[in-house]
Amino acid sequence: MTRSARPLRARIHLDAIRHNYRRAKSLAPRSRALAVVKANAYGHGAIAVARALADEADGFALACVEEALELRESGIQGPMLLLEGVFSPDEIALVERAGLAMVVHCREQLDWVLNAHPSRRLDCWIKLDTGMHRVGFSPSEFAEVNARLAACPHVGERVAMTHFARADELDHPYTSAQIEAFEQALNGARIGRSLANSAAVFAWPQAHGDWTRPGIMLYGVSPFAGAGSNASMDAGDLRPAMTLESALIAVRDLDAGESVGYGGRFVCERPTRVGVAAIGYADGYPRHACDGTPIAVGGRLTRLIGRVSMDMITLDLTGFDEARPGDPVELWGRTVPAGAVAEASDTIAYQLFTGIGRRVPLLHEDA
Structure with a gap:
């Protein structure tokens, strides 16, 4: 599809896919x-x-x-x-x-x-x-x-x-x-x-x-993610092949006791800075992601708060005093493991990847 006006895209790292294929070959050289x-x-x-x-x-x-x-x-x-x-x-x-x-x-x-x-x-x-x-x-x-x-x-x-x-x-x-x-x-x-x-x-x-x-x-996802304590095999040398990213479109400050999003699932326990990012379940972000699901803003880890909407999510920007609309948000990729998002959403990375919506442009990059 043509480039979207929304600041949402999935960057596909083709060099990572080649690296991961070569890793598969090296593990089974015959x-x-x-x-x-x-x-x-x-x-x-x-x-x-x-x-x-x-x-x-x-x-x-x-x-x-x-x-x-x-x-x-x-x-x-x-x-x-x-x-x-x-x-x-x-x-x-x-x-x-x-x-x-x-x-x-x-x-x-x-x-x-x-x-x-x-x-x-x-x-x-x-x-x-x-x-x-x-x-x-x-x-x-x-x-x-x-x-x-x-x-x-x-x-x-x-x-x-x-x-x-x-x-x-x-x-x-x-x-x-x-x-x-x-x-x-x-x-x-x-x-x-x-x-x-x-x-x-x-x-x-x-x-x-x-x-x-x-x-x-x-x-770039370990096949042992979510398999439990018996999954001790090291697959850490795999490289993530997709970075799903968007941007902040709003920032607001809420008082303690205020709720966030549909159903008021998240209630602020303290004065909380809240960011809104342009992505939702219509784009493939998991609707059932729980409060605390990892997200990165400007390369720093933070968390999802409140229910995922069709086109937007809300996240905790407490301590991110310089955050402004337009700042980059990584949903999963090199900073936020897709497996961690999947685990917080009671699903698997396979479903995250294959569920990417048609509104999300795929940008293929080769190093």
Whole structure:
């Protein structure tokens, strides 16, 4: 979109995304890495992110064919995987034309592939359900599904994959059980392997396999944020890829006992200087952010006070005697961790990023 008249923008640091991708590669040096850029690169702008990674990414992972075609039409080459496969047999023609690989996770998709008549071979990733219990073949079905695809003359590369449900819980045995179930299902089959999401890239080297799938870590957020005390893995060398920023549009002084915002949720316990910033839940700032959610004004940390409105928030400027309308406000980024905002809002950074509203311009910056 064109630049907004409001002082609100999301600055996307492409150099940080490259740094984080390289970190994923360094943690699993024997694996290739698919950069997960589904959902508009987690709200960061898929075309710009893919272009920034085009010279070094081993490939890209998307949710659906529409997302992949957008990248192809913008000139992005290289391997692309459809993580949910196709939703109808008609889409296989688009997969063929765009040179995509696709996940096969159910009998319907398997039949569509086997009954297709493409002019080139189709690369298929066989999804196994080892404990996530969303989609995927049961481990007992793998041998049959793999054999049928291997015997099909128009099927090319095959990769076996699974997805972890609790890889961010470092002291829980569930991930080890999933890895064991996956390997038992494959039973030594000579086929590519892909298991590791961001958390497993860091914490489960035995799951690195042939292909990793780094997602949230590309955007500078630890995959262990909010996972509890068992999340002791150090992911501090990731660099935040988004700075969501606005500016103060008003400053006022309130007496002790005065309330702020809808419902009077926050009541001043002392004389309080209150700032108003131009952002609200219509822009993607979480409506349920609680009093005390961190915010930075002019690079100094302060806190949210009062309920989030559709277009505005209120914040505590007590002690910020020089603060004036126009001063910069960081909602999350290099000073305010997105994970801290998410925790204060009872959500996750994934939702913050993907919830950025259409009124917020994305400004892509490259160092």
